[in-house]
């Protein structure tokens with residue numbers, strides 16, 4: 492299994508230079524996870540052929556408009572298109588009231604249930620199933636803000652089928668072999684798991700750091716992830732502005748990636764003041780590579 496990340500928006504604060512506010516879709520094991528939902532996200536989904544009915548979980552990092560103003564439109568369309576399946580939104584508690592008021596004044600009774608799961612302070616597991624675990628962690632922004640870590644769970648071991656068959660291991664023990672257990676036959680003879688199986692491919696991970704100050708406390712959380720998305724709102728000559736507004740510079744995004752030894756970095760959440768993003772990319776590259784710009788419509792497989 493692998494992750495696929497589609498960028499739907501990469502602009503901070505306002506749409507600018509054909510760039511939309513924050514939104515992206517992470518696909519894993521045929522499930523789509525929507526991460527932030529800036530204005531016009533549903534139009535971007537249509538443009539890039541993301542099926543709304545395949546989204547069951549939405550993660551909203553914080554309640555600045557560039558991260559959630561597209562949500563009402565998306566939910567309304569889901570309703571009008573006849574959605575009945577439940578939807579879970581991971582968010583700050585106030586979002587429920589904001590949406591409820593809009594549904595109330597428009598006399599809309601949604602056909603589907605929204606489960607709200609509110610963030611709690613600190614690092615927490617938002618949900619997990621057999622294949623994936625999603626963790627929320629604190630960012631340092633002007634309002635409460637969360638980052639997200641998507642971790643594939645360790646995969647099963649691969650059987651060396653010839654050796655397994657030669658050892659005469661019964662079929663109904665194969666699953667336990669894949670889980671790492673040794674086999675002991677009726678005579679007490681032990682077959683070591685390491686002789687019968689090989690390591691599975693390494694598990695993959697993705698971290699999303701939306702709006703935040705440069706934050707070294709994130710390093711242990713981000714350690715070694717396969718792909719890190721980190722905001723880079725300004726270039727480093729505007730460090731004072733970044734600090735005032737609780738944002739990161741393109742140099743600092745590279746420094747975090749380097750210190751956390753991530754494998755690849757995507758920078759995004761660009762200020763409208765930058766039409767050409769290459770200077771930001773070059774600045775990040777001066778401290779970390781490989782790094783890519785979060786560009787609308789680009790797909791990253793990992």
Ligand SMILES: [Zn+2]
Pocket residue numbers: 503504513555557558702760
């Ligand atoms: Zn923002």
Ligand SMILES: [Zn+2]
Pocket residue numbers: 553555632702
């Ligand atoms: Zn913000």
